[in-house]
Every structure is written in structure tokens, then in C-alpha cells.
Amino acid sequence: MNLIVAVDRNWAIGKGGDQLVYIPADLKHFKALTTGHPVILGRKTLTTFPGGKPLKGRPNLILSRNPDFAPEGAEVFPDLDALLARAPEDSFVIGGASVYRALLDRCGTAYVTKIEAEYPADCWFPNLDEDPAWETVEESEPMEHEGLPFRYVTYRRIK
Ligand SMILES: NC(=O)c1ccc[n+]([C@@H]2O[C@H](COP(=O)([O-])OP(=O)(O)OC[C@H]3O[C@@H](n4cnc5c(N)ncnc54)[C@H](OP(=O)(O)O)[C@@H]3O)[C@@H](O)[C@H]2O)c1
Numbered sequence: 001m002n003l004i005v006a007v008d009r010n011w012a013i014g015k016g017g018d019q020l021v022y023i024p025a026d027l028k029h030f031k032a033l034t035t036g037h038p039v040i041l042g043r044k045t046l047t048t049f050p051g052g053k054p055l056k057g058r059p060n061l062i063l064s065r066n067p068d069f070a071p072e073g074a075e076v077f078p079d080l081d082a083l084l085a086r087a088p089e090d091s092f093v094i095g096g097a098s099v100y101r102a103l104l105d106r107c108g109t110a111y112v113t114k115i116e117a118e119y120p121a122d123c124w125f126p127n128l129d130e131d132p133a134w135e136t137v138e139e140s141e142p143m144e145h146e147g148l149p150f151r152y153v154t155y156r157r158i159k
Contacts, residue, residue: 001040001087001089001091001092001093001103001106001107001108002037002090002091002092002093002107002108002109002110002111003092003093003094003100003103003104003107003109003110003111004030004033004034004092004093004094004110004111004112004113005094005095005100005110005111005112005113005125006019006020006021006023006026006112006113006115007112007113007114007115007124007125008020008115008117008118008119008121009114009115009116009117009118010118010121010124011124011125011126011127012118012119012121012123012124012125013095013096013097013100013121013123013124013125014095014096014097014121014122014123015119015120015121015122015123016122017044017047017048018048019048020115020119020121021115021117021119021148023113023115023145023148023150024145025143025145026113026145026150029113029152030094033092033111034055034058034092034094035057035058036057036058037058037090037091037092038058038059038060038061038087038088038090038091038092039055039058039059039060039061039091039092039093039094040061040062040063040083040087040091040092040093040094040099040103041060041061041062041063041093041094041095041096041099042062042063042064042095042096042098042099043062043063043064043066043069043076044096044098045094045095045096045099046060046062046071046074052071053071053072053073054071054072054073054074059075060073060074060075061074061075061077061083061086061087061091062074062075062076062077063076063077063078063079063080063083063099063102064076064077064078065078065079080102080103084106093107096123097123097124097125100125100126101126104126107157108156108157109154109155109156109157110128110134110154110155110156111152111154112125112128112152112153112154112155113150113151113152113153114150114151114152114153115148115149115150116142116148116149116150116151117148117149128155132158132159133157133158133159134155134156134157134158135155135156135158136153136154136155137154137155137156138152138153138154139151139152139153139154140152140153
């Protein structure tokens with residue numbers, strides 16, 4: 001399983017239920033990597049998408065304990081076991097914080113967008129640079145969006 005996440009310098013990923021920042025090139029990068037693969041997300045992350053609707057071109061596998069939650073165009077799972085029974089190996093975990101936490105150990109590759117800034121935040125991703133279970137295998141050249149530097153770093157699980 002893979003995961004994809006955008007973090008700031010402190011590995012912060014969100015505030016007040018939304019993303020820290022939207023970088024158009026990063027959204028394209030996210031789309032290019034995930035299209036054609038199932039995406040796994042929590043119910044709260046769905047609300048951050050345009051119109052609160054599932055992403056197109058990808059099976060959307062959503063975790064929610066609410067039995068009445070049934071968004072059109074998505075499959076909803078009440079727990080991790082039900083999700084894992086259905087999720088193929090090429091799935092991408094796309095957040096949020098609780099779902100990354102729950103599934104990090106199942107992921108072999110992490111596609112991390114590193115944004116060179118520090119934002120006020122209320123949720124974080126584990127710092128993979130400090131985790132001996134992960135190594136960096138690829139790093140893009142630095143890029144910039146309206147003066148905001150960012151880059152793509154790929155990590156692979158080594159144990
Ligand atoms: N920077 C990034 O790359 C990135 C990516 C995605 C999200 N985010 C940010 O992350 C934040 C949201 O994260 P979050 O942790 O608050 O919410 P979340 O993980 O998106 O969703 C949490 C919800 O998912 C369901 N859920 C989670 N684990 C479950 C389990 N084991 N079994 C059944 N249902 C489960 C529950 O839904 P019910 O309450 O319906 O039961 C829970 O309330 C936002 O700020 C968002 O913008 C950042």
C-alpha cells in the first residue's frame with residue numbers, strides 16, 4: 001500500500017478540518033499519482049474535496065463508523081478490517097491524520113510533498129526523517145508556488 005501526504009517543516013498537515021495550503025502543481029502531482037488506483041480516506045477528509053464529493057477516476061474507499069453515511073460514488077467501511085479485506089495493494093492512503101496513523105504500518109511507499117514553511121496547525125503526520133523504518137529513495141528539485149518553496153520526497157519502508 002502507498003500513502004501520499006503534504007507536510008510543512010513540522011510535518012503538520014491540517015488545521016480546522018482543512019489543508020494548510022493548496023498548491024496547484026501539487027494537486028496535479030497528486031492526481032497523476034493516484035488516478036486509476038483506489039484511494040483510502042477518512043470521512044472528514046472527504047469534506048475537504050470540491051463539493052464534498054468523492055474523487056473521480058479512482059475508487060474512493062472511505063472509513064466512517066456512521067451507518068447512515070453513504071455518499072454517492074464511494075464505498076464506505078465501518079472499520080479497518082472491512083476496509084483491508086477490500087483494499088488492493090496498489091491503493092493510496094490519502095488521509096486524514098487518523099487514517100494515516102491507522103495505516104502507516106501497512107504502507108511500503110510514502111509520497112511526501114514537503115512545503116518549506118511553518119503553519120499554525122492542529123494535526124500532524126509522523127516525521128519519517130526520524131523514523132528508522134523509512135529511508136528516502138527519491139527527491140525532486142526544489143519548486144516554487146508564488147514564492148512558496150516545496151519539493152517531492154519519496155520514502156520507502158526498509159523494515
Ligand atoms: N496535508 C495532507 O496531505 C492532508 C491530506 C488529507 C487530510 N488532511 C487534513 O487532515 C485533517 C483531517 O484529519 P482527521 O484525522 O481529523 O480526519 P480523517 O482521518 O479524514 O477522518 C476521520 C473520520 O474517519 C472515520 N474513521 C477514521 N478511522 C476509522 C476507523 N478505524 N474505523 C471507522 N471509521 C474511521 C471516522 O468517521 P466518522 O466520524 O464518520 O465515524 C472519523 O471521524 C484535515 O485538516 C485535512 O485537511 C491533510
